Amino acid sequence: MAALKYAGLDDTDSEDEMPPGWEERSTKDGWVYYANHLDEKTQWEHPKTGKRKRIAGDLPYGWEQETDENGQIYFVDHLNQRTTYLDPRLAFTVEDQPTKMNTRQKYDGNTTAMEILQGCDLSGKVVIVTGANTGIGFETARSLALHGTLVILACRNLQKGNEAKHKILEEWHKAKVEVMSLDLASLRSVQSFAEAFKSRNLALHVLICNAAYLGGPWQLTEDGLEMTFQVNHLGHFYLVSLLQDVLQRSIPSRVVVVSSESHRFTEIKDSSGKLDLNLLSPLKKDYWAMLAYNRSKLCNILFSKELNRRLSPHGVTSNAVHPGNMMYSSIHRNWWGYTLLFALVRPFTKSMQQGASTSVYCAVSPELEGLGGMYFNNCCRCLPSQEAQREETAAALWELSERLIQERVGSQSK
CATH class of the missing domain: 2.20.70.10 (Ubiquitin Ligase Nedd4; Chain: W;)
Known part of the structure; x- marks a missing residue:
């Protein structure tokens, strides 16, 4: 019987190639x-x-x-x-070693998004990218738009979103780029975005949950939750749940959730092993910006894993990604300390194009068709933390997220 061959995985003379017989x-x-x-x-x-x-x-x-x-x-x-x-x-x-992975990939940390997309014609595809007006979100959207995709820039600031749109159109006037208002700190805004998108009867082939909040002072959203937790996790959770039916009508479709290696340095359960909302959405006296960010990034991987478990039987897959170590982007803008740190290490960081590569890889690579529930760094699959692999924690986070939304928007969350 002929061996099954994956698109994009070329035959090589590597040491993994099987000998005759x-x-x-x-x-x-x-x-x-x-x-x-x-x-x-x-x-x-x-x-x-x-x-x-x-x-x-x-x-x-x-x-x-x-x-x-x-x-x-x-x-x-x-x-x-x-x-x-x-x-x-x-x-x-x-490999039978917890930390060493063999993915047979031809990409690495130096690969750019444009290199991954070389030769791709994505005409007819529709992609939503949250937080697409700046940083890796912009480079992700730009790279996809330059290869024929209709890209929806889902942005809180419409002025900056339109500036990003014009930059792309200046580069290629035929690019299909649109801007829509989305504030992940407002469940009402998320709902309005979803309704507006659905009213257009478009397909949705890829949803990239890219927007993130880091380093700001403690504050509550209009929904009464800590800003980092809601923007980085709960807002995206609600967005995906509202667009779930569109994703299922557009199969095969994908969700890409941008996480971070910082997820490894925290936990979200109390001493009894139960999910602790006070850790996820802390009070002002317990708030530390970096720790809040780390916890939200752990939520991202758990959410992606559970989403894939629930939707992959219906043709929708989800993977989480780490964009790059010490990525120099505008996410640092909320505190001068982060600005100084990123300025010092900037010569050793990835470019925005390199940072966007893993998101783009998980969004379009043919060898990932039908494969989800994984975590990628530098375009290669790797194991997340032990906590991020726990199915019971992922299920508990899902249930908590549904309850938090239900309490705030009621039957409209369905």
Whole structure:
């Protein structure tokens, strides 16, 4: 049977390439093993590298795992009406070491968004990017618009949003760029945005949750929640829930949630192990801007993971991304201390184009079609913190988020 080949994953002479007569297979619980058809033997170690690997992630949309009469696992591709004994997830495997990943990617931390999009024609695609008037949000939107996408710049400040739109149009007058008002600190504004977008009867192929708040003084939103938590998590959660039906009508569609490596340095549960709203939305006396940001970024990954679990059976996948270490962007503008820090390290930071690359990669790369629930850094899949991998925490955050919205907007949140 012919091996399954993923678009964008070219054949190479790398050390992972199988020797003649060998085949890569997987067990029911996800471990990879290797069959030698010449000697009729199997082994756990890769015949060239000697490494053990396991499969990462859920089956792509439309695939199902079955067992034949001999007890051998095979896979059914319902969309293309075919079967194979080769696990479609073998393109995304993890070495038997918690922190070292093998994704067979050709991109790295120096890759730009425009390099990823080279040769792509995205005409007919519709993408929403929140916080798209500046920083990596602007570069993400610009890069996609220059390749044919209709990009909706979802911005709190319409004047700055229109300035960003004109910059893109000056570069290519045929670009399809529109600006719509969205203030994630207001659930009412999120609802108005969703209603306005739906009224246009457009498809929605990609929703990029990019906007973020960092470093500002403690303040409550009009909904009575701490600003960082609502802008970075709850506003995006509500936005996705309101546009969920549009995403499902536009399948295959994707959600990209911009998180951060800073998610590793915090937790959101109390001493009893329960989700603590006082940690997520702290009182003024307990507020520390950086810690609030870290917690919101942990929420981003948990949200993306649970969103993918719920919607991937319906053709909507979600992945979380880290844009880059010490990214120099306007997110630092809320406090002079951050401004000074970013100025000192600016020679060692990524450009905005490099920072936008991972968001763009997860938004359009064909090899990720149907794959979600993952976390990417420098365009490569990696493991987030242990806390970010806990399914029970992701489910609890989802339930809490629904309750917070229900309490504030009632039946309109449905």
